[in-house]
Amino acid sequence: MRYIGLLFVIAYTIVCYNVSFADLDTEAKKTLSTIEWISIPEGAFLMGSTEAQADTAYTDAKLRSSLLEKHTFDAETPQHNVYLSAFQISRYEITNAQYRTFIKATGRPTPRGHNGEETWKAEDFNGDKQPVVGVTWFDAQAFAEWIGGSLPTEAQWERAARGTQARIYPWGNDPPKARQHANFARRYNKTTPVGQFSKGSTSNGIADLAGNVWEWCLDEYDPSLYSRDSDKTRRNPLNLRYRDVLRARVIRGGAWDVGSAFLRSSLRFKYFPLDSTHTIGFRVVRPSPEIKK
Incomplete structure (x- = not known):
């Protein structure tokens, strides 16, 4: 298994927020400069759905x-309070162009589809401005660490x-x-360049959080997670309860090949971290210096 070495390296000291800009290599700094960031202020929000909403x-x-x-849908319940520290999230999904620089700088293998298809070479998926697909959870987190960041926690993504x-x-x-809000339901039968659907962005400009590709989150998937401690505010939650490198990870947001039911921002889905596909x-x-608003 090509990632077996990483299973030992990762050791679950995953969130590399202590990496300074000065510590990044030249190519990582160049790639970091191509990423647009949106700041999310410190504060509380309601995460998940009520039983009525889920029904x-x-x-x-x-x-x-x-x-x-x-x-x-039951995995979205109960709705509960979450308090997050300020952070910044990339405006767009990471693109092929950005990931290509990472591969060249680190020697990491090129992305592959679920059955080993060379999605990296498929013209429907390999445009510079299209989101990179065919990456495992480990690939995605390795890129994030390379630029001094992390995959978003499930709570950060939903916020x-x-x-x-x-x-x-x-x-x-x-x-x-x-064709207005998002790329979904095989309307294009492929990924589209990031930021194509401006009407589908959040009010502060984060693009493609619905459709185009599912997005890896840092957390392990646990369908009963919200049921535990739902009577109190969770602070900066990160679910790595089992510390199992093979346990399914959370994916969010839906993709180009699924229907509108999968585009809801509270929907929780899963995929196995060593697997990859042309829909994820x-x-x-990264941390944000902003104060609470």
Whole structure:
């Protein structure tokens, strides 16, 4: 297994926020300069869904797909308070151009699809401004650490997507419209360049949090996570409860090949960290100097 060495290196000291700009190599600094950042202030927000909201979402989703199961939506409950320190998140998903620099600088293998397909060479997915796909969780976190950041925690991702208003979608509560808000439901049958759907951005300008590609989060996936300690505010939560390098990780946001039911910002999904596919990419976070607002 090509990543077996990383299983020992990672040791779950994952969030490399202590890396200073001066410590980054030249290529990492160049790549960092190409990333636009959006600041998220310190503060609390409502994470997840109420039982009524999850039931409504499931009922609506079943009208479109008989493959969706109730437990997928139950994992969003109960809704609870989360308090996060200030952070910055990349405006766009990491692109092929940015990831290509990483490969050249570090010698990391090129991305592969679920069955070993060379997505890196497929013209539907390899444009410079398209999000990189075919990356494992370990690939994505390695890139993030290379530039001195991290994958977003599940809570950071949802805060970026929902704001403090508990929006259903990144742009608001109105259902997505094809070719306006996001790339989904195989309308293009491939990824699209990042930032193409301005109407689908958050009010502070974060693009493509719905559709285009699923996005890796730092956390292990646990469907019952919200049920524990939901009566008190969780502070900067990060779920690495089992410390298992093979345990499924959280992915968020939906992708180009799924329907609108998967674009809701509270929806939690999973994928195995050593696997990769042409529907999963990532974005990155780093600490923010902003004070609470």
